[in-house]
Amino acid sequence: MASERIWTAALLVIGDEILSGRTQDRNISPIALWLNLQGIRLGEVRVVPDDHARIGDAVDALRRGYDYLFTTGGIGPTHDDITVDAIAAALGVPVIVHPRARATLEAYYAERGGLTEARLRMARVPQGADLIENPRSGAPGIRVGNIFILAGIPTVAASMLEALSGTIEGGRPLLSRTIGCWVAESEVALLLADTERAHPGCQIGSYPFFRDGRGGANFVVRSPDEAALEACRADLVARLQADGRDVAPEGL
Amino acid sequence: MASERIWTAALLVIGDEILSGRTQDRNISPIALWLNLQGIRLGEVRVVPDDHARIGDAVDALRRGYDYLFTTGGIGPTHDDITVDAIAAALGVPVIVHPRARATLEAYYAERGGLTEARLRMARVPQGADLIENPRSGAPGIRVGNIFILAGIPTVAASMLEALSGTIEGGRPLLSRTIGCWVAESEVALLLADTERAHPGCQIGSYPFFRDGRGGANFVVRSPDEAALEACRADLVARLQADGRDVAPEGL
Numbered sequence: 032m033a034s035e036r037i038w039t040a041a042l043l044v045i046g047d048e049i050l051s052g053r054t055q056d057r058n059i060s061p062i063a064l065w066l067n068l069q070g071i072r073l074g075e076v077r078v079v080p081d082d083h084a085r086i087g088d089a090v091d092a093l094r095r096g097y098d099y100l101f102t103t104g105g106i107g108p109t110h111d112d113i114t115v116d117a118i119a120a121a122l123g124v125p126v127i128v129h130p131r132a133r134a135t136l137e138a139y140y141a142e143r144g145g146l147t148e149a150r151l152r153m154a155r156v157p158q159g160a161d162l163i164e165n166p167r168s169g170a171p172g173i174r175v176g177n178i179f180i181l182a183g184i185p186t187v188a189a190s191m192l193e194a195l196s197g198t199i200e201g202g203r204p205l206l207s208r209t210i211g212c213w214v215a216e217s218e219v220a221l222l223l224a225d226t227e228r229a230h231p232g233c234q235i236g237s238y239p240f241f242r243d244g245r246g247g248a249n250f251v252v253r254s255p256d257e258a259a260l261e262a263c264r265a266d267l268v269a270r271l272q273a274d275g276r277d278v279a280p281e282g283l
Numbered sequence: 284m285a286s287e288r289i290w291t292a293a294l295l296v297i298g299d300e301i302l303s304g305r306t307q308d309r310n311i312s313p314i315a316l317w318l319n320l321q322g323i324r325l326g327e328v329r330v331v332p333d334d335h336a337r338i339g340d341a342v343d344a345l346r347r348g349y350d351y352l353f354t355t356g357g358i359g360p361t362h363d364d365i366t367v368d369a370i371a372a373a374l375g376v377p378v379i380v381h382p383r384a385r386a387t388l389e390a391y392y393a394e395r396g397g398l399t400e401a402r403l404r405m406a407r408v409p410q411g412a413d414l415i416e417n418p419r420s421g422a423p424g425i426r427v428g429n430i431f432i433l434a435g436i437p438t439v440a441a442s443m444l445e446a447l448s449g450t451i452e453g454g455r456p457l458l459s460r461t462i463g464c465w466v467a468e469s470e471v472a473l474l475l476a477d478t479e480r481a482h483p484g485c486q487i488g489s490y491p492f493f494r495d496g497r498g499g500a501n502f503v504v505r506s507p508d509e510a511a512l513e514a515c516r517a518d519l520v521a522r523l524q525a526d527g528r529d530v531a532p533e534g535l
Contacts, residue, residue, distance in 0.1 A: 047488050050325045051459065052315030053503065054490070056308065059330070063304030073302045075337075076330035078311070081488070085327075108469035109489040110476035149472030184491065207303065217360035220401030224362035236299055236333070237361040238306070239436065251305065 035255075038071045038201045041093040044078040045086055045104035045114050046183055057185040058103045065192045070201025071099060081105060086117035094121075094178055099199065104183030106170065108149040114180060115173070119157035122175065129156045132171050139169025164194040203255040208264045211283030212276050215239070216248040222270050223250065230263035232256060240283075249282045287507075290323045290453045293345040296330040297338055297356035297366055298435055309437040310355045317444045322453025323351065333357060338369035346373075346430055351451065356435030358422065360401040366432060367425065371409035374427065381408045384423050391421025416446035455507040460516045463535030464528050467491070468500040474522050475502065482515035484508060492535075501534045 042062055048054040056078070063073040074097055079085045086105075094100045105114030119126045132154035140146045153170040156162070163172030163179065165187060172191040173180040179195065181188040212219070216239045227235045233254040240247055250267060254260040271278050294314055300306040308330070315325040326349055331337045346352045357366030371378045384406035392398045405422040408414070415424030415431065417439060424443040425432040431447065433440040464471070468491045479487045485506040492499055502519060506512040523530050
């Protein structure tokens, strides 16, 4: 099989509220799942504070290290929303008011008190940027080069992702199957490693848990190749059963 | 006021399951809150896959960039648990079996099938490391230099943090107060910026939300200084009320 291009992305979560612990991030997991549907692997996440230099440094490293960079947070109308300025500075381009964003916001706020100076901030983009539709509120997301700038509010970020679906080049999604066992993972550690070794191109992850007073584990088999995945999954089930284990074929 | 030392930490979350979107991280927020109680600010989070080189690169950057580095994940008994090996390699030290960890695991597994080779993996530490107690399951966490290696399962990570409480040097915690308003944040953006400017040493974060069909925002005032914090909070409430806003003094 010819080796195939694997498309990668990084995610930069911008926000003091995540680092203070006040807010539990709810964007990483849905963005990761969405990226996989586009055939893109999330390779790294960073969370940084609302700090111009820290955002800029991370943007610069991640946009070079991955095919795509997604950011969440810091694109609202208030003084702590500095994502656009920091990314423009990192790219060495000025910030401009995007005419279509301005028109969209003018229409959206026509019956909501008008487009104030603060609201106009949400039409500011790095020069050369395109907009990402956001049907949910007037303020758009922003695409500039390989960077996709999304809102921090999870429902709004999700709506922007929906607008992007199918528009970004990717490869084959990584497929996965989960099986579960009421077993301490240490009892089957060698079995798991042997099975993975017997199936090149597949990875097996082991995720233990404690639930209802007893321990178990889910084993997740991953591969971009459906046939290889199924062969590995079936082999793992067979080996666990041969070892006397009760397997939950859909995971626990 | 003499400038005071601010203690900082980074968190490295290790695990394919977070990057695939399968698992929602539940460690960042509690670790951030716990760190703040110790007087330590969480300055950055990174999430990397179960990959030796990627873990090593992140460990190397973060242990140098912050006073402390915490890691979660990858310290179990299975083949995908490579955190200890990757960190030891990053530090340039060998991996050894820690005698006390071995003894603890031997006692723990005495009536649970014995200490197998896979389970013994959980006693492996970078040379020079100390153990972090884990009353919840036999396997300890690990401290080596300024690095604290915690489990990925949130309840186990929390139990290790509990064992560490009060043992790590920090400064003054960052205090915070939250007030809320049923207002579009764009309507009070300038007011927020003016208030922050009038109170050096305080930051005001604005966190909008949509709930029950309408929009509101919480404003979080942060400062290590109790008096400065209260002055800023009271001023913000007064300015919002003077602007005709209904303020929820405990947040929304």
